[in-house]
Amino acid sequence: MPELPEVETVVRALRPVLTGKTIDQLELLHPRVTRHGHPHLLEDACRGANIVALSRRGKFILIELENRPTVAVHLRMSGQLLVSDTPLPSPHLRAIFHLEDGPTLNFVDIRTFGTIFLIDGSEPDGYRTLGIEPLSSSFTAKRFGEILEGRATGIKTLLLRQDLIAGIGNIYASEACWLAKVHPALPAGELNEAQVKRLHRAIRRVLSDAVENLGTTLSDFRRPDGEPGQYGNRLHVYGRHENPCPRCGTSIERMVQHGRSTFFCPRCQSQQLRD
DNA sequence: ACCGGAGCCTGTTAGC
DNA sequence: TGCTAACAGGCTCCGG
Numbered sequence: 421m422p423e424l425p426e427v428e429t430v431v432r433a434l435r436p437v438l439t440g441k442t443i444d445q446l447e448l449l450h451p452r453v454t455r456h457g458h459p460h461l462l463e464d465a466c467r468g469a470n471i472v473a474l475s476r477r478g479k480f481i482l483i484e485l486e487n488r489p490t491v492a493v494h495l496r497m498s499g500q501l502l503v504s505d506t507p508l509p510s511p512h513l514r515a516i517f518h519l520e521d522g523p524t525l526n527f528v529d530i531r532t533f534g535t536i537f538l539i540d541g542s543e544p545d546g547y548r549t550l551g552i553e554p555l556s557s558s559f560t561a562k563r564f565g566e567i568l569e570g571r572a573t574g575i576k577t578l579l580l581r582q583d584l585i586a587g588i589g590n591i592y593a594s595e596a597c598w599l600a601k602v603h604p605a606l607p608a609g610e611l612n613e614a615q616v617k618r619l620h621r622a623i624r625r626v627l628s629d630a631v632e633n634l635g636t637t638l639s640d641f642r643r644p645d646g647e648p649g650q651y652g653n654r655l656h657v658y659g660r661h662e663n664p665c666p667r668c669g670t671s672i673e674r675m676v677q678h679g680r681s682t683f684f685c686p687r688c689q690s691q692q693l694r695d
Numbered sequence: 696a697c698c699g700g701a702g703c704c705t706g707t708t709a710g711c
Numbered sequence: 712t713g714c715t716a717a718c719a720g721g722c723t724c725c726g727g
Binding site: 697698699700701702703705706707708709710711 | 713714715716717718719721722723724725726727
């Protein structure tokens with residue numbers, strides 16, 4: 421569900437609510453939430469901890485605590501962090517951050533893929549090996565080109581690799597390829613210089629536009645106040661197969677790459693197009 | 696090292 | 712209308 425823009429939206433909404441607050445207790449309600457670490461260490465770290473900052477790394481939400489290890493939350497497909505006065509009555513409530521003199525932070529997750537763990541040296545590989553932040557100034561077209569070099573995987577599949585570039589998911593990978601007029605199945609290492617530059621710009625453009633629009637809600641994603649994101653109606657290709665391409669009118673196609681849906685315009689992202 | 700497929704879960708939707 | 716299969720925004724593991 422949530423990709424970089426949705427996670428950034430959550431972090432920005434939680435920041436003013438949580439910063440400076442003290443966690444009374446973290447209540448864990450489902451064993452799968454803590455499968456990457458020890459539940460007792462997590463509970464101990466949270467008990468009485470002061471929250472000093474909220475940040476994001478890739479798709480991870482980071483709750484930074486004073487003199488304690490940072491708490492990381494990954495929403496995976498269906499996780500939500502929702503603020504409410506009292507714990508939500510949801511049957512899918514998996515964990516509750518009880519705050520002193522403040523609201524409740526609810527971790528709701530239908531599919532139980534989401535996780536909460538400590539950045540204390542025992543964090544999962546998926547966090548440790550995260551690649552470059554695509555909206556950071558160090559993510560240049562040159563750097564992007566180096567990442568693609570010699571790779572045979574289709575470019576869209578490669579964009580999903582969190583250890584190379586952190587934060588792009590299935591929606592924005594399709595959207596970025598469309599914006600850049602790059603065929604999603606083109607082997608990553610075979611993009612020419614113009615295509616690399618266009619796709620680099622497109623990635624940054626798509627992600628920052630989606631952040632400005634508070635993310636994409638197709639069904640599950642909600643901001644911490646329960647409101648949906650606004651980028652969904654701006655999507656050009658994702659979920660729009662058999663609808664006309666907004667640029668050329670050709671019917672958008674859907675295909676499967678590495679087990680995931682890819683949406684693209686067969687005309688303006690033609691594999692034959694060369695610059 | 697690289698690459699693709701299955702698997703993890705529950706809920707919703709498309710299609711017969 | 713009712714059932715079943717396919718599909719879903721994420722990532723990990725395993726085999727070739």
